[in-house]
Structure formats: C-alpha cells, structure tokens
Amino acid sequence: MPKRAILTHILVLALLAPAVHSQPSKTDSRDLTQLFGRIWKVTKAPSEPAPGSIYIFLTNGTLLETSCVETYRIATWTTDKNKPSLLHVVEDGRPAFTAVITELSGDAMQLEQILARSNEKRHILLKAVEREFVCPDLPK
Numbered sequence: 122m123p124k125r126a127i128l129t130h131i132l133v134l135a136l137l138a139p140a141v142h143s144q145p146s147k148t149d150s151r152d153l154t155q156l157f158g159r160i161w162k163v164t165k166a167p168s169e170p171a172p173g174s175i176y177i178f179l180t181n182g183t184l185l186e187t188s189c190v191e192t193y194r195i196a197t198w199t200t201d202k203n204k205p206s207l208l209h210v211v212e213d214g215r216p217a218f219t220a221v222i223t224e225l226s227g228d229a230m231q232l233e234q235i236l237a238r239s240n241e242k243r244h245i246l247l248k249a250v251e252r253e254f255v256c257p258d259l260p261k
Contacts (some may be wrong), residue, residue: 156230
C-alpha cells in the first residue's frame with residue numbers, strides 16, 4: 122500500500138478513535154479527554170516548524186507525528202501517574218521528550234517540551250485542526 126494511503130488510513134482511525142476519560146489524580150485535575158480525537162497542528166515553536174507539522178494522540182498510547190515534508194513517525198506516549206499532564210514520548214525505543222501540558226482547551230494546546238538527548242526546553246503552541254487542509258506545493 123502506498124505511503125500516502127497508509128497515512129490516510131491512520132488519520133481516519135485517529136479521528137474515529139473514541140475519547141477515553143480516566144479519572145484525574147488528586148495532584149492534577151487536568152482532563153486529557155480533549156487531547157484525543159483531534160489533529161493538533163503546530164502553530165508556534167522556538168524554531169520554525171516544518172510546514173504542516175501535526176501530532177495525533179490516540180487513546181491507546183500511540184502518537185503520530187508528521188508534516189508536509191517529513192516521513193511520518195509512529196511513537197508511543199504515556200502519562201505520569203502522579204501528574205497526568207506530564208507526557209513521556211518514546212521514539213525508536215528510546216525516550217525522545219517529556220512535555221507538560223500547560224493549556225488544553227477544545228481548540229488550543231500549549232506544551233513545555235524537554236528534549237531527552239539535549240535537555241533543551243521548548244514552548245510549543247498547537248491548534249486543533251477544524252477544517253480540511255492540504256499540504257502546499259513546495260519549491261523543487
């Protein structure tokens with residue numbers, strides 16, 4: 122199956138994934154339900170994000186990361202039991218980054234991301250994709 126068809130199937134499954142609500146811990150009452158069933162497009166990052174950069178969080182702990190110019194990546198994510206707003210992301214079997222969700226609403230998310238290899242801290246803003254969009258044609 123061509124790569125674009127596989128990505129399309131993954132995106133459809135992500136949008137159809139049911140939102141699962143787990144009880145927030147006593148130390149953090151943040152409700153992560155809004156994280157699921159959406160495509161999150163990176164709108165602001167310390168360095169210019171790749172065009173069309175998106176994250177899709179599935180309830181089973183799978184994360185799809187891709188953009189208009191990069192090959193997609195399937196990673197895994199978990200939350201910290203004592204602080205559900207702290208995400209741990211693993212890529213290629215190794216910790217890639219942790220991220221604290223500092224804002225999560227129906228259409229916006231802010232992450233304080235710490236890269237595992239460099240310990241670099243990045244503030245990232247994401248918006249929920251509300252409409253269709255197509256990656257722009259890029260200069261060749």
